[in-house]
Amino acid sequence: MQLYTDAATEPNTEHSAAGILIIDNGQQHQLKQSLPTCDNHTAEFLAAIAGFKQLLDQYGPAHTIFFFTDSKIVAESVSKGYSKSFNVELHTLLHLQDQFQIVVTQWLPESQNHGAHQLAQQGLHLTD
Template structure:
């Protein structure tokens, strides 16, 4: 079963964000990321989730444990509800992507267990 660690990095004045995610399988450890531009952190976390799942589909992964230190994203998915209307399209897109997996588990992890994805996200933020 593949493990995917996701994170976002954001700096303020003006808001600029990037994402990073690490996909670990029995065969490899793959790093991905991108600069998102002007975006607040929670929205960047949602973007990271969506991009990581799209990449997992592209890699033909069917069983995934996704790990994030974003309590808002993890709780929203587990409750199948978002309060902020800005995040509703992300939840809807997640629900569509979820159908492409045989097993998809979303798990919250403490920030100190997500250092690899954080490092990747910060790398892409520093590139700008």
């Protein structure tokens, strides 16, 4: 199962939204949702958290998850198991990931995360 997440944030207002793309057996499930007002880095963590909550709610924990994010800070924090500035968000994310059999986290360039990016942009416009 593949999970792609992205966040979009309006810099002036800090309105934020998440884009979540789940691919299960070749079938795409596209989700977008508003996030609390926050900076973009926090929004990236919250988008990942929302994605893993969605996986647990819809599919349960008995899966291997390939998690893709274009946020270097999310990918590096997960890899290290540490974040000075986003410790609470990282702890929440790691707790969710620990419930699955295996989670492989991979950073990818923004240009390869179009699906989740477009969903986040659409979600952002819903908050206006």
